[in-house]
Amino acid sequence: MESSSSSSSSVEAPEHGAQSSARRLLRLRSHLTPDVPPPPPRRADELEMLTCARATKLEIDTxxxxxxxxxxxxxxxxxxxxxxxxxxxxxxxxxxxxxxxxxxxxxxxxxxxxxxxxxxxxxxxxxxxxxxxxxxxxxxxxxxxxxxxxxxxxxxxxxxxxxxxxxxxxxxxxxxxSMEYPGCFAMTELHHGSNVQGLQTTATFDPITDEFVIDTPNDGAIKWWIGNAAVHGKFATVFAKLMLPTHEARGLADMGVHAFIVPIRDMTTHKTLPGIEIHDCGHKIGLNGVDNGALRFRSVRIPRENLLNRFGDVSRDGKYTSSLPTINKRFAATLGELVGGRVGLAYSSVGVLKIAVTIATRYSLLRQQFGPPKKPEVSILDYQSQQHKLMPMLASTYAFHFATLYLVEKYSEMKKSHDDQLVGDVHALSAGLKAYVTSYTAKSLSICREACGGHGYAAVNRFGSLRNDHDIFQTFEGDNTVLLQQVAGDLLKQYKEKFQGGTLAVTWNYLRESMNTYLSQPNPVTARWESEEHLRDPKFQLDAFRYRTSRLLQSVAVRLRKHTKTLGSFGAWNRCLNHLLTLAESHIESVVLAKFIEAVERCPDVSARAVLKLACDLYALDCIWNDIGTYRNVDYVAPNKAKAIHKLTEYLSFQVRNVAGELVHAFDLPDHVTRAPIAMQSEAYSQYTQYVGF
Missing domain, CATH: 1.10.540 (Butyryl-Coa Dehydrogenase, subunit A; domain 1)
Incomplete structure (x- = not known):
């Protein structure tokens, strides 16, 4: 009897074997995660039913x-x-x-x-x-x-x-x-764009006539790409070096870049005024509704009062006064007041992304292709590859929406308070978000076009014009690579101040609060946690993002210190440039996730909060998976956990696909705004065929 019993117990029925394996796995997990009580074991068929139940579509009040x-x-x-x-x-x-x-x-x-x-x-x-x-x-x-x-x-x-x-x-x-005074903003020159302090246009004060004389000293100083200049502008704010006569041998003192109001066309006849030469920059890749022109000034005289004198003024006798003691401080204050352009570009870029994602998602839900043998064709958004292209993008659109909304709120607060700390915070945050969001949108526009196949190539479906019009967002109001360097520079400044006991700006608070935690050795136990509950925990997600940023910040600080000894500060910065850009992007992703998590928690409607949480989890885990090598290299994530992150990301993409129509509908973009026939909410194909003449 004993041998018979022993024999029978060694060959278990399949379901008992599965149950036994499940128990062993759960027991092992309970050892690795002692704080988390193990759930009761489930039979294999129960596990399969549970997976199916989880795929239930969320109900959303759009x-x-x-x-x-x-x-x-x-x-x-x-x-x-x-x-x-x-x-x-x-x-x-x-x-x-x-x-x-x-x-x-x-x-x-x-x-x-x-x-x-x-x-x-x-x-x-x-x-x-x-x-x-x-x-x-x-x-x-x-x-x-x-x-x-x-x-x-x-x-x-x-x-x-x-x-x-x-x-x-x-x-x-x-x-x-009222648009009676259409005007231009003449900052960029042929040879100087991002390096505004290097501008060569001059504004020399003439004490005899009480005027400034605006000059373009060489072809490199021609104002270039100036919007409104080619056709419609009557005035221009011209950025130029303010030159004052002195009694010294050189004759002129350079007081730094200032802004001047310069009339460029007659108010009645609209003819170009004497001394001003205007040329058309011509046809561009996109934005051809904007008349960009080039301006040259030949001894153009303007009244002294046309100096925009908030940060520096010149008296009738040629004396310069300013509340700010140095050229650099005046320059920083001037650019700080112009940060609204970057804020607007980041915000507007998200608007472009919403349109593109709406078109691509609606078409992907509508378009059917292939399917199981002898069964109806399925929507192309049912394919995992299409979900992989579009669903993390849809989640990111929501993430960027809340992040740029936060930026606008901070900018509004800054305009009211003029708080110096807030000014610096908004400057760095606007630079980072403008760079990150516009680069992401530019790449996404091409992905959306490809995701819509041949129909995405039709001009009427807008991807071409959206892509071309948006492309310049990556380089105007500051080249994105330059802006990310500003973010990295500010992070390094904050890092240095942290260890000197200084106050950190609001956006960087996590560096002070948790730097020691983030820079400590990863916990070998938590590095293996792979449950869905853990991976979807906002604390895990935010800790992972901030850990990466903190490590990048510490390591680049060490590298810069080392290379500065042999290469000097400029050479060291250039040697570490790619590292610095990665650091800036990592920090911006941390800010975006933090603002998304806050938006989810604040949402008053239960159904809306549930779908936002779903999108937030997809955004977070997709970002982690896209840089999984970094986490693996430092043992922050064990192999089994990396695999779990990948599987959960794919599953969340599938869940977001189930509510994708509702998510894009919540952008509230009417058909007459999206305007693409393939994105119409009803009778899309009939709209399309009517357009070509059927």
């Missing part, structure tokens, strides 16, 4: 999700959309010449301001959140319109109210607001 997403400025955006929807003659056709596009774009802006009564300029300082909401809506109608609006109000108008004083605001504000 209206509440949309309300939470778009907030208090939803109404003004809808007003913009409806204005253009009711005026077909102001809608941009697929095929249009550069000259026609420029005139249409000007008509669109004039109509919005004068006919629709939407006056964005008053909100540039009073309510930046509302201003950026208008700008996003205008850019959704035509990206050229959004940029032309930005040139007029953020750049030309913003320079007057932010760099000037009361006399400038009193003289120019109403006419800028």
């Amino acid at each position: 209206e509440r999700l949309s309300d939470y997403m778009r907030g208090k400025h939803r109404g003004i955006q809808e007003k913009v959309y409806e204005y253009f929807n009711s005026r077909p003659h102001l809608q941009t056709p697929v095929e249009i010449s550069m000259d026609e596009h420029r005139e249409l774009c000007m008509s669109q802006l004039l109509g919005l301001v004068r006919e629709a009564g939407i006056r964005p300029f008053r909100f540039v300082s009073e309510d930046p959140e509302k201003y950026f909401a208008i700008m996003e809506a205008a850019g959704s109608v035509d990206m050229s319109l959004g940029i032309k609006m930005g040139v007029q109000y953020s750049l030309w108008g913003g320079s007057v109210i932010n760099l000037g004083t009361k006399r400038h605001r009193d003289k120019y504000s109403d006419q800028i607001d």
